Amino acid sequence: MASTISAVGGEAAALLASLHAAAFPPAERWGPQAIELMLGLPGHFALVAAEAGSPLGFAMGRVAADQAEVLTLAVHPGARRTGVGLALMAALAGEATNRGAVELFLEVAETNAAARALYGRLGAAAAGRRRAYYPDGADALVLRLTLTRPGAKQDG
Ligand SMILES: CC(C)(COP(=O)(O)OP(=O)(O)OC[C@H]1O[C@@H](n2cnc3c(N)ncnc32)[C@H](O)[C@@H]1OP(=O)(O)O)[C@@H](O)C(=O)NCCC(=O)NCCS
Structure with missing residues (x-):
């Protein structure tokens, strides 16, 4: 899909909250105030994917020193399996790399087959497990992805 991806700030909190609500069950939804607050914190950023002006999904991440973390990834149910999630993750990894990160951590419910x-x-590898982390009792898997600058030499 020929979607465009753009960086947004706290001014887009209402839009991001509506995309989050469309993608996650009620117990896991983030409200606009929480999103705006997070986007005001150092190192935090959000990227929105849109097609012909219509928002399809977003990703939020943060970078601290040389480590990055995916805070959330949400694609509208009507836009899934068209590559939006992968495009957002590639853009998030690129943004994190530009901000100086060399590794990216992700947290995903063991039961979330689509996200896993x-x-x-993307080549994410298991890095840990948080037992009964989610409201439904599911474990969280912590995954790790090595970030490489375009053109950089790989180890080994
Ligand atoms: C997980 C999520 C972000 C995926 O977004 P998406 O735009 O549908 O993903 P993509 O189209 O880029 O899929 C890329 C690949 O991931 C895998 N994948 C994605 N959804 C899948 C599913 N439901 N079942 C199996 N594999 C899946 C496939 O390998 C897919 O490639 P393919 O379509 O060529 O087979 C989306 O399902 C979502 O928003 N879910 C609810 C929120 C959520 O769970 N977020 C992640 C929290 S950690």
Whole structure:
């Protein structure tokens, strides 16, 4: 899909909250105030994917020193399986690299087959487990992705 990806700030909190509400169950939704607050914190950023002006999903991340973390990834149910999630993750990894990160951590419910498959496609590797982390009792898997600058030499 020919979607565009743009960086947004706290002014887009209402839009991001509506995309989050469309993508997550009620117990896991983030409200606009929480999103605006997070985007005001150092190192935090959000990227929105849109097609012909219509928002399809977003990703939020943060970078501290040389480590980055995916805070959330949400694609509208009507836009799934068209590559939006992968495009957002590629853009987030690029932004994190530009901000100086060399590794990216992700947290995903063990039961979230779609997200696990997507992160697997990116080459994310298991880094830990947080037991009964989610409201439904599911474990969280912590995954790690090595970030490489375009053109940089790989180890080994
Ligand atoms: C997970 C999520 C972001 C995926 O977004 P998406 O735009 O549908 O993902 P993509 O189209 O880029 O999929 C890329 C690849 O990931 C894998 N994948 C994505 N959804 C999948 C599913 N439901 N089942 C199996 N594999 C899946 C596939 O390998 C897919 O490639 P393919 O379509 O060529 O087979 C989306 O399902 C979503 O918003 N879910 C609810 C919120 C959520 O769980 N966020 C992640 C929290 S950690």
